[in-house]
Structure formats: structure tokens, C-alpha cells
Amino acid sequence: MVAAVSLERVGKVYNKIPVVNDLSFEIEAGEMFGLLGPNGAGKSTTIRMLITLTQPSQGRIEVAGYDINRHRDRVKQNIGVVLQQISVDGDLSVWENMEFHGRMHHIPNPKRQKSIDRWLEYVELADRKESLVKTLSGGMKRRLQIARALLHQPQVLFLDEPTVGLDPQTRRRLWEIIRDLNRQGMTILLTTHYMEEAEFLCDRIGIMDAGQLIELGTMDYFRSKYGRGLVVKQAGDRLEYKFFPTLEAANAYLETLPDKTGTMTRLSNLEDIFVELTGRRLD
Ligand SMILES: Nc1ncnc2c1ncn2[C@@H]1O[C@H](COP(=O)(O)OP(=O)(O)OP(=O)(O)O)[C@@H](O)[C@H]1O
Numbered sequence: 315m316v317a318a319v320s321l322e323r324v325g326k327v328y329n330k331i332p333v334v335n336d337l338s339f340e341i342e343a344g345e346m347f348g349l350l351g352p353n354g355a356g357k358s359t360t361i362r363m364l365i366t367l368t369q370p371s372q373g374r375i376e377v378a379g380y381d382i383n384r385h386r387d388r389v390k391q392n393i394g395v396v397l398q399q400i401s402v403d404g405d406l407s408v409w410e411n412m413e414f415h416g417r418m419h420h421i422p423n424p425k426r427q428k429s430i431d432r433w434l435e436y437v438e439l440a441d442r443k444e445s446l447v448k449t450l451s452g453g454m455k456r457r458l459q460i461a462r463a464l465l466h467q468p469q470v471l472f473l474d475e476p477t478v479g480l481d482p483q484t485r486r487r488l489w490e491i492i493r494d495l496n497r498q499g500m501t502i503l504l505t506t507h508y509m510e511e512a513e514f515l516c517d518r519i520g521i522m523d524a525g526q527l528i529e530l531g532t533m534d535y536f537r538s539k540y541g542r543g544l545v546v547k548q549a550g551d552r553l554e555y556k557f558f559p560t561l562e563a564a565n566a567y568l569e570t571l572p573d574k575t576g577t578m579t580r581l582s583n584l585e586d587i588f589v590e591l592t593g594r595r596l597d
Pocket residue numbers: 328329333351352353354355356357358359360507
């Protein structure tokens with residue numbers, strides 16, 4: 315089976331500085347894949363290469379079965395994109411934004427109107443069709459971006475930090491939409507700073523740091539590699555972490571400690587593993 319997205323030894327150099335380095339991974343059709351990493355890790359640059367906004371300096375990229383250099387238009391027809399900066403036009407109505415995008419993609423009427431209605435309904439914006447986009451909340455604008463990205467029936471959806479700047483409730487609502495889309499079969503690549511977002515949504519997670527992929531796998535794989543159980547100890551103003559294969563093993567270790575003050579056990583999460591891996595937290 316052809317991978318939905320495939321990168322082979324991809325690099326990007328800006329002003330002689332490598333910002334993405336020897337990056338190789340594949341995303342299967344139907345998969346929800348997350349790219350996680352601190353500011354400047356190279357996540358956005360990677361997405362920009364995948365969606366043909368910038369050319370790789372080295373390596374080979376295929377999206378939806380097409381080489382991004384040789385079949386740029388085919389790639390663009392087959393992808394939906396939601397970028398970090400809100401790219402909808404505030405002075406146009408919700409419908410006008412959708413209509414404009416539909417025309418750009420040469421979707422004929424009446425199919426275009428049907429598709430606009432379907433996706434506005436899906437993201438619960440049908441009743442705001444006539445509203446100017448500048449009157450929408452941040453979460454609504456993001457939902458409009460998603461509806462627009464889906465209008466031309468893409469095979470792969472790219473979401474660059476889809477929930478950045480949104481309140482927790484709005485974020486949860488978007489998570490439901492993203493998860494539902496994936497359950498309907500959409501292949502999704504998203505980037506995020508939020509550990510719980512990657513953990514909640516993604517089948518597999520690639521952790522990037524300083525332009526490189528430093529770990530790749532499922533949460534289960536990470537937990538079995540680094541440990542499911544954790545002992546956390548307050549040491550002055552710092553927390554010390556010790557991994558164990560299971561929570562039971564962590565509990566058993568805690569029992570052996572003569573002084574248990576400020577010490578607790580719990581299941582490990584992605585943030586613990588990230589810190590273990592990189593020696594620092596995401597901010
Ligand atoms: N057009 C550009 N010209 C020069 N340098 C760039 C350009 N775009 C990105 N960079 C640099 O490349 C590096 C990676 O940036 P990138 O935006 O891909 O990281 P990121 O992981 O997406 O970070 P963030 O989470 O902050 O968006 C950074 O050091 C950035 O300054």
C-alpha cells in the first residue's frame with residue numbers, strides 16, 4: 315500500500331542553517347499522526363514542505379502518492395491545510411470564504427453549494443453562514459478553516475497547531491471534530507506543543523528537537539520503552555522522576571523507601587517521557 319505521506323532523508327536549510335535534518339518517516343492512510351516538539355524544532359517547516367509552500371533542500375517527499383516536486387498541483391488538489399495564522403478573510407462572510415475556496419478548486423455548482431452546506435453543518439457554523447468572519451470567535455474561525463480545508467475532499471489533512479490560543483473548552487470541541495474526521499477515514503498530520511493533545515488524538519507521535527526526529531511511535535511503545543510507572547519525588551523546589559516498567563513496580567519501590575515524604579507514584583504520560591528524552595519541558 316502506498317503511504318499517505320512519505321519523507322525520505324529530508325532536509326531544509328535556511329541561510330546556511332539546517333533547520334530540518336535527515337527526516338524520514340511515513341504516515342499510513344487513515345492514520346492520525348502528531349509531530350511534537352519545542353519552539354523552533356522544525357515542525358512548521360516540515361509541514362510547509364509537505365504542503366508545497368517551501369521546497370526541501372534535500373531528500374524526497376511524497377504526499378497522497380505524488381512527488382511534491384514533480385506533481386505539485388496534484389499534491390495541492392489532494393490535501394487540506396489549516397495553518398497557524400488564521401487565514402480566513404475577516405471582511406467576507408462565512409459563506410463567501412467557503413465560496414471563494416470552492417471556486418479556487420474549480421468545484422462546480424450545485425456540488426459546491428451542497429459541499430459548503432455539508433461542511434458548515436459539520437463544524438456547526440451553518441447558522442453563521444451570513445456572518446462576517448471578523449465577528450466570529452477564535453474557535454469558530456478555526457472551525458471555519460477546517461470546513462474550508464475539507465471542501466475539495468482532500469485525502470490528507472494538515473493541521474499546524476490547530477488549537478493554539480484557544481480556551482480549554484473550545485480546544486476539547488475541536489479535538490472531537492478532529493477525532494471524528496479521522497474516524498471517518500481522513501488521514502491527518504497535526505503539529506502541536508500540547509502533550510495532552512498529542513496523547514489524546516494521535517495514533518503515532520513523532521518527537522522533533524532541533525530539526526531532528528528523536529523518537530517515533532505509539533504511546534504504548536513509549537510507555538513500554540521508558541516505563542509505565544513513575545515515582546515522583548519533591549527535592550527542594552525540583553521534582554525528581556524515576557521510571558519503572560509498571561505502576562506496581564513503582565509502588566513496590568515506594569514501599570521500600572524509609573522516608574516517603576513528598577513522594578508519590580502515578581502512571582507516566584507523554585510529558586514525562588518527553589522530559590526524560592530531551593531533559594527539558596515544552597513551554
Ligand atoms: N523562512 C525562514 N527563514 C529563515 N529561518 C526560518 C524560516 N522559517 C523558519 N525558520 C527557522 O527554522 C527553525 C524552525 O522553525 P519552525 O517554525 O519550523 O519550528 P517549529 O517547530 O514549527 O516552531 P514553533 O512551534 O515555534 O512554530 C527556527 O529556528 C526558525 O527561526
